[in-house]
Amino acid sequence: MIFSLLDELLIFSAATVLVALILGRGLAVGWMVTILYGGQLLVLIKMAALGYGGDPIASELSLSVMGQDLSWRFDALSWFFALITLVAALLTSWFSCGEWERKFKQQRGNVWLFHLAMALNVFTMLILLASGDLLSLFIGWELVSWAGFLLMAVAGGVATKAAIRYITYAVVGGMSIFGGIALVYAAAGSLQYEAILIAVEKMSTGQLWMLVLLFGSGFGIKMGLLPFHLWQAAAYAETPGPGSAFLGAISSRMGLFAILLVLVKLFGIVNIDSLKIPFTLIDARDLLAWIAVFTIIFPTYTALKQNDARYLLAWHGIGQGGYMLLGLVTANSLGAAGGLLHVLNYAACQAALLMAVFAVMHRTGTADLNKLGGLVARMPLSFLVLLTGIIGLAGLPPMNGFVSKWLVYRSLLEDGMPLLFLGTIIGTLGTILSVYKLIHNMFLGQLRVEHEQVREAPWSMMTPMLILAGTIFVTGLLPGIPLTWVSAALQTIGLTGPEITLGGIESSSGSLDMIWVIGVLFAGFGIGAVIFYSAGPSKRVHQLDNYAGGHFLTADVRYQYSDNFYSGLMHLIRGWYRGSFQWLENSITSLVEFLSLGMQGIYRRANSEFYLLSTALFIIAWVVF
C-alpha cells in the first residue's frame, strides 16, 4: 500500500498524539511535540502545489459504513486552513516549551494532559479539514468539538465551567448538524458531495430553508455567531496560555470552514440568495450578512468593557469572525478573498496578541488591565509584538489586517451595501478603541513599583512571538503571497478570486498595492525621524517627572488612568449593554431545568415499572401500526 502525502500527514499527526500520550510525562516533551508539529508542517509544505491550484490529494484510507462511503482528501481550501492550523500549533507549542511549562507545572498544571490535548486538537482538525463527504465531516466535527473541550478543561476551576458551557453549545450544534445531514440524506439518498449538488437543484424552498438554518446554526455555534457567542470568550480565555493562543487563532474557524463547504459549496450562494423571507425585503443571504455584522459589533463592544486582557482578546476573536463571514457572504471576488484572507491574518494577529498577553502574565502574574502599566520599559519586545498585533487586528496599515479588511469594505461599497459597511466601520471603531485600551493599560503609562524588577519574556516565548510579528508585517507588505492561496481555495468552493499582484490586487475600480502604501507610510515616518534626530539633544525624563495638573507625583501615588476607561463613551453607550443574550441564555437554561425537574418529578413519584410497561407498549404499538 502506497501512502499519499495526506496519509503521511495524518499518520504524522497521529504519531504526535501517541508521543504526547506515551512520553508526555518525560522531560522534554514540549520540544519533542514542537518538532513533530514542524514535521507535519513540512509534509504540508510538500503538498504546497494545492495552494497554487493543484489537484486534490486523496487519502488511501476509505471506509464503508452502512452503505456509506467515507473518504478523506485535501484540496486548496483544506490546505489553506491546515497551513494556519499547523503554523499556529507549531508556534504556540514552541511558546509552551521551557519556562512556561516549568511555571505551569509549579502551579500544579497538568503538562502531559495539555500537550496531549493540543496534539489531539491538531489531529482532529486535520481530519475535519480532510473530510471528503458529509459523514466524515460530521465525524471530524464531533472529534474537534470534544478535543476542544479537553483543551479548555485542562486548567480546571473556572475553565472547566466554561468548557462545560462550550460542550453544551457544541452538542446542541452537533445535533442540529446531524438533523441537517439526515434531511440531506433523505433528499439526496447519499452523503457524497456530488450527489448532494444534484439534489440541491431539486429541493423546495422549505427544505432549503430548513437546511440553511440547521447547518448555519450548527456551524455558527462553533464560530461564535450571534446569538450563540456567549460560550466562547470565557472558554478561550481560561485555557492555559499557549492553548488559548492556539484556540483563539484557529479553532473557531473550523466553523467557517464548514460553512464554506456546506452553505457556499454545496448549497450555493445563488440558492441561498433565492430564499426570501416573507413580508420583508431580505433573503437568507442578507440574514447571514446581518448576523455577521452584528457578530462584529456586539462582541467587539463587549470586549471594550473587559478588564482582563485575555477576555478582551477572546471577545475580539468572536467579532473578527464576523468580518470573515461577511466577506464570504458578499461572494464577489474582492469580498470573498478578503474574508478568507482575514482567517490567516486574524490568526497571526490573535496568536501574537494572546502570546504577548500571556508573556506579561508569565512575568507579572496577572492579566488584569487595572493592575499593569508602564511595562514597555521592562518588556520592550513584547510591547513590539503587541503593537504589531493590535495594528493588524484594528486593520490599519502597514499590517496584514488592513489588506483583508480593505477588501471586505471595498466589496461592500462596490455591491452597494452602505448599511453593512457602516456596521463594519462601527465594529472597527470599537476594535481600535479596545486595542488601544489593551496596549495603554499594559505597556504605557506608569510602571508600578512591584514591576520594577520585571524582565523580558524568555527567548523560548519571545522567538515564536517575533516570528508571528514578522509574519503579520510581511503578509501586510506582500499580501500577494497568501492571496494566491486564497484564490486557489476560493476556486474549490465555486467562487473566483480577484486579480492578484505581489503587493495586493489589480482591479478596474481601484487597485491596492501595499508596497506603495507602506513605502509612503515609512517615508512619512522617515521625515518625522529626520526632524526628531536633527532637532538637537533630547532628554529622557523619569516617569514621576510628569504633569498631573501641577501635582508632585510620588511612587505611591498612582497616575495610571486605567479604571473606567473611556468613561465618556461608556456614559453614552451604557444603556446599550443590557445583557439581552445573557438573559436569553439564562431563560432557556431555566426552561430546560424546569422541564427536567418536572420529568424527574413524574418519574420518581410514580411506579417505574409502570413507565417501563407503558413505554414498551407504546413502542410495540408504534411498530405495529
Next chain:
Amino acid sequence: MVMSRLQKIPVVEEKKGNPLARVFDDLVRFCRSRSLFILHYCTGCGAIELPPAMTSRFDMERLGIQPMVSPRQADILLITGYVSIKTLKRVILTYEQMGSPKYVVGICSCTVNGGMYWQSYATAKKLDEYMPVDLYIAGCMPRPEAVISGLQKLMDRIKNGEADSWQDYYRNYDYYLGNQQKLFGEDWQTPTDIITEAKHYELMGEGTLGQHTRLLEQHQQPLEALEMRLGHKLKEPVE
C-alpha cells in the same frame, strides 16, 4: 540685583559667515513665533479674560496661538493672576517640565507686584524672582485686546530672537533657587534636575552654581529615567 542683571544683558554681535545659516535661523524663529501653544495656569481672576481671547470674539488662533494641555508640548506658560506660595510650587514644577525654548507671560498686576494682595503673607509678589518672565501684561484685569497685543509683542520678540530669557533660568539658577528656598524652605526640590539639564544643553553660566545649589545637592534625591531593558542584566525578581 536688578542692576547686576541689567549688566548681563548680552550685546548682540553681528554674525559673520554663512549668510544662508542665518536665513535658516530666521526661518526657524519665524515658524516658532507663528505656532505657539500656551499652557494657561489659571491662578486668579485674569483667567476669565482668556475664553473670549481664545474663542471666536477675539480669536487667538488666527495668530497661531492655541491652548495645550501638557507642559511638555507647550511654549508659553501663562500665569493669570496672583500666585499664592502653594501655587507657586506647582507653577515652578510646571515651568521646569516645559521643553525649551519656553516663554513666561504674567497677566494682571498681581504677577507684577502682588497687586491688591501686596499685604498678603501667603502670596508671592514678584513672579520674576522665581522664574524668568518674558512679558508682563499689567491691568486688573487686562482685557482680551491687551492680552492679544501682549502676545503679539512676544511673537515679535521671538521672531527677532530677543525672547531668550528661558536661558537665564539655567545661567542664573542659583539666584532663582535661592528665592525659591527662601519661600519654601531649604529642602525644596523639584523632580527636574536643572543643573544636569543646563550641562546637557550647554547653558552653564556663572550664576548656575552657587551656595543655594550646594544646599540643594545636600537634599536632592535624583530621579533616574527608566531605561528600556531587555532584562537579563537584572537581578532575579524578589518573589
